[in-house]
Every structure is written in structure tokens, then in C-alpha cells.
Amino acid sequence: TGTHYIHPSILNADFMSIGTELDKISTADSVHVDVMDNHFVPNLTFGPSMVEQIVERSSIPIDAHLMIEDADREAPAFAEAGASSVTFHLEATRAPVKLARDLRKKNAQVGVALRPATAVEPILDIIGEFDMLLIMTVEPGFGGQSFLETMLPKIRRARKAISESNLEVSIQVDGGVSRETIERCAEAGANVFVAGSAIYRARNAAEEISALRELASA
Ligand code: DX5
Numbered sequence: 048t049g050t051h052y053i054h055p056s057i058l059n060a061d062f063m064s065i066g067t068e069l070d071k072i073s074t075a076d077s078v079h080v081d082v083m084d085n086h087f088v089p090n091l092t093f094g095p096s097m098v099e100q101i102v103e104r105s106s107i108p109i110d111a112h113l114m115i116e117d118a119d120r121e122a123p124a125f126a127e128a129g130a131s132s133v134t135f136h137l138e139a140t141r142a143p144v145k146l147a148r149d150l151r152k153k154n155a156q157v158g159v160a161l162r163p164a165t166a167v168e169p170i171l172d173i174i175g176e177f178d179m180l181l182i183m184t185v186e187p188g189f190g191g192q193s194f195l196e197t198m199l200p201k202i203r204r205a206r207k208a209i210s211e212s213n214l215e216v217s218i219q220v221d222g223g224v225s226r227e228t229i230e231r232c233a234e235a236g237a238n239v240f241v242a243g244s245a246i247y248r249a250r251n252a253a254e255e256i257s258a259l260r261e262l263a264s265a
């Protein structure tokens with residue numbers, strides 16, 4: 048069933064102590080950095096210079112999730128900032144294939160993200176252009192929301208189509224992922240798991256990361 052990756056989201060970390068917050072998750076596979084512009088979602092977080100500083104401070108790769116308008120124009124700066132992977136929303140781009148190719152030229156892996164109400168079928172024809180498909184399992188904008196069970200069939204349909212095309216595209220789930228929901232996501236075909244509040248509200252982040260990893264690969 049392949050490898051399962053845990054990407055803690057720092058959205059609910061303590062921003063005043065971001066360095067030590069990053070140290071807590073050094074056993075994870077990547078740091079998930081949620082970039083929000085207060086337009087695509089009603090919340091505001093980091094820009095490219097913050098991503099650059101996180102890249103310098105982190106011992107693990109950066110997975111940037113861009114919840115911003117006009118990805119065609121704004122996304123390349125995040126690859127230039129050193130993010131290992133850049134994921135933009137399909138709803139915020141006019142030329143997803145061109146953007147994916149531009150980002151790859153800047154040495155980033157590329158993900159395409161879908162809000163819960165966006166159908167997965169239209170992207171499947173061009174899914175080979177991407178390294179990862181992010182299926183949002185909450186409405187993007189905030190941490191700590193509850194997992195949308197209705198996204199499980201969407202994950203399943205995407206995984207089926209990807210394997211039928213003999214492609215090796217990762218499926219990432221983001222939103223409400225916890226010990227209670229991670230097994231169902233893995234069973235449906237997800238292999239990259241973002242968890243924010245589950246990890247940052249746990250007493251021991253490293254323990255939570257290994258518990259989640261074990262449940263995902265069970
Ligand atoms: C929400 C963000 C998520 C968020 C997940 O828009 O994309 O990455 O941090 O937080 P939890 O795991 O608490 O749902």
C-alpha cells in the first residue's frame with residue numbers, strides 16, 4: 048500500500064515561538080504551511096518571506112498550501128522561497144497546467160487542491176501534471192473543524208482513477224484528520240495526511256505523529 052506521510056500543520060501552533068514549535072515536529076515527513084490571503088478564505092497568515100524563514104529553520108521539507116486568489120501570479124514566489132512542494136487551489140487558477148509546469152521548473156513538487164464542493168472528475172484528465180492531489184476534508188480557512196465524511200467517496204474515486212492510469216500521484220487529506228478519522232482516509236486511498244490541531248493540541252507531538260503514522264499504515 049506504499050508509504051504514508053504525516054504533515055503537521057503549523058496553523059494552530061504558537062506563532063510567537065515558531066522555532067520551538069517546528070522542533071516539536073522534527074519526526075514528521077514535512078511541515079504543512081497554510082498560506083491565506085483573507086480573500087480566498089476569511090483568514091490571513093504567512094507570505095513568501097515567512098516561508099523562507101521556516102525553510103531555513105526547519106529540518107524537514109516545507110509543504111506550502113496556498114489558499115490565495117490568483118495563484119497563477121502568486122504561487123511561483125513560494126517555490127522561490129524554498130518550499131519543497133507548492134499546492135494551489137484549482138478554484139484560484141486559470142491555467143493549472145501552465146502553473147504546474149512553471150513551479151516544477153522552479154524545482155518544487157506540485158499539488159492541486161479542491162474545496163469540498165469542487166468535483167474531482169474534471170481534474171482527473173490532467174492529474175499526471177501533478178505530484179499530489181489535495182482533497183480538502185473541511186472548508187478551508189481554519190484549523191479545528193470537524194472532518195467531512197462525505198469526502199471519502201471523492202477520495203476513493205480519485206484513487207481509483209489514478210491507479211487505473213498507472214500514475215503515482217499522492218492524495219493528501221487536510222482538515223479534521225485525527226486518530227478517529229485517519230484510518231478511513233487511508234482505506235479510501237489517501238497517503239499524505241495533514242493534521243493541525245490533533246498534533247499541536249496533543250500533550251506530546253512526536254507521540255501523536257507516530258500514532259497517526261501507525262494507524263494510517265495499519
Ligand atoms: C485549513 C488548513 C488546514 C488546517 C487543518 O484551511 O488547510 O491545514 O490547519 O487543521 P486541523 O487538522 O485542525 O483540521
Ligand code: ZN
Pocket residue numbers: 056079080081112221241
Ligand atoms: Zn492546509
